Amino acid sequence: MYGINSHPDVIVNMPREIIPANDFAPCDSVDTALALGEAFMSKKSAKPKTDENRKVRSTLDLAKYLGLSEWTVSRAINGHPEVKQATRERVLAAMQELGFQPNPLARGLNGKSTGLIGICFGHPRSPLVVDKIASLDEFLHEKSYRGVLAISTQNPEAEKTILSDFRRMRVDGVILIQSYSQRDEIDRWLGGLPAVHVDPVEPEIGPSVYFDRKQAMHLLVDHLYTLGHRTFGALGFSASNPWRWNGLVSALEDHGLNPAKCLRSFVLPSPGIESYADGIQLAEIVLSSKKPPTALMAVNDLVGIGAARHLVDCKFQIPGDFSLTGFDDLDVGQYVVPSITSINQSPRISMRRAVEILLKTIANPSSREIATIDPILKIRKSTGRHGHR
């Protein structure tokens, strides 16, 4: 339905039925159109009411078919108050029956909704992206929107291009996921286009969905501290990843620890795609360091699993020698040995909120709603007391 109702609370379910491409017969005269209308309505119509003889292809056709004016049909479809309820229902019912939908391109040309939502992922390589995309697809379809997907791969230049394209194709709104660009730049690129940010690197000052990474780091540190750990290693992230790092630092301080002494960061000289192979390399670095920390906190599950794999291969015990945490709560984390303690980010809920907030922002551009997603700690076999074998 391409969001063509201006009454968001009255969602009309119009079927999206097929419109054969080759059966177009324009209705040039009112007579033809009326004859057509009769054919549709006549109970003893020779032809069955199949897709093949559905000739209502424009609002003008529909208007003729219903004996209304184009004006009325347009207003009815767009939920304007000038047309009375009974007429509107008649129009909507006919659309249902005929499977007719106004052409979104023509709507877009007139500055109306196209039913398109631009989706821009900053970081495509996480397995969570599949869940997010599937969820977005589901929630967007529920509201009769379509997602136009693009991936910027953390490249601001690409992001600029993508947003420009979104504007050019007149999307109704944009969902930006893990954007790495400057907030003010993005706003400039958007040029007023409604947008919701999900987990931006820059602090959120507009409509956004914000996963509480600081709390997540607190949950992990609390868990490890309770198990007796006093030395911590960050695997694959450092102070250059402020959200993770600052959360980690503040969590340590909350326990009376001095991060300068108890926290070390292990990063690769040339960071890869934060996957297993990185984890293995990072574990090598940890092992080659003096007095490695006992609690290792990986930037994500893949790195964590890779690191665990290398440590186990080197005959270290997890959690006897090292406790190890991941991040993301991927399914796979439960099926590796040892299963990996992690943080669940509720990607599905997060996407649901993103769609909700975007639609609110489209309806009311001054809305600046922010949703916070709470982390969930998943304790598994990769964390335990140090020295317990």
Add this chain to the structure above:
Amino acid sequence: MYGINSHPDVIVNMPREIIPANDFAPCDSVDTALALGEAFMSKKSAKPKTDENRKVRSTLDLAKYLGLSEWTVSRAINGHPEVKQATRERVLAAMQELGFQPNPLARGLNGKSTGLIGICFGHPRSPLVVDKIASLDEFLHEKSYRGVLAISTQNPEAEKTILSDFRRMRVDGVILIQSYSQRDEIDRWLGGLPAVHVDPVEPEIGPSVYFDRKQAMHLLVDHLYTLGHRTFGALGFSASNPWRWNGLVSALEDHGLNPAKCLRSFVLPSPGIESYADGIQLAEIVLSSKKPPTALMAVNDLVGIGAARHLVDCKFQIPGDFSLTGFDDLDVGQYVVPSITSINQSPRISMRRAVEILLKTIANPSSREIATIDPILKIRKSTGRHGHR
């Protein structure tokens, strides 16, 4: 660039720069437009040539700016032969410089290219989908197309709706990945829209990319047979998955084995999402069966890893007691214990071919190119001689 060249071999790189939404000043008179043109061209123009004073927003503006007619500009952009090379280059250069692009909506309304490609995934839950989406995004962007993504979740009704929507938004073509619908139905829903099928369930009779699953099953069986295995179990698929099953049967027959005797199928009463949990359940079923086969072939890596996990938990040796193969060659397969023998499907190459073939089909609808992607066997630690501990 929205595919606005009718000469596919001459891809013009036009910048997609930002178009501020609020600075629109329509050029109502030729005078205004010319003055504008002068301002653009004057070297001592007061205002710098920023986004802010870029006022060429339509082909008409561009035509006035260049002192050409709208007709010429349109023809130049669309690569028609009537306009001579020098003029075309001038137009194209001005577009570059001004960052102007014709409005794709208006083009679409006129039955021209919108630059949109519909992408429909039938099976969203595989981790490979991320790779496929990222690859499609990359290759489509290279050709200045945009992907509109939808997921049908193996529901023909949803697929019908999605294809109808694609037509309504005038996509230039469709990429259907793992569609579960009937081929003739799809063709009807497409109504002539150019499309390429990737790994359809129905045999491919149009433009398509076809992963050679039969050969894949042969590679696996050859490998297992060479290792001495004579009894085989299919984990998570049966004769209802014809490609897998028929390939498996023919491979066994090629080795002189009788599938009726040496092949058993293990499937869940209510199949899940073909992930780890399914694998665990399937392994339970295998273990509870009489004389379980020694070679287990999982429908995919996740199921294989889950099954392996359960077998190991039950103190069976892999590959001592069971050899186990997966399918997909997910990264994770290398990092579990034991690492899992699998089949690589070259998803990136597959997507590249899909885009290539689609663009060829758009350019020439009678083209019916079919690409075959060869499987690659990845031998890892989960397969070996039976009884070797």
Add this chain to the structure above:
DNA sequence: CTGAAAGCGCTTACAG
């Protein structure tokens, strides 16, 4: 090549 015009399928003032 130019110029003037119609048309794609909508939306929206404008007068009745």
Add this chain to the structure above:
DNA sequence: CTGAAAGCGCTTACAG
């Protein structure tokens, strides 16, 4: 509510 019309930004015959 109707009717006649202009406009969104393009493309495309049509006459010169």
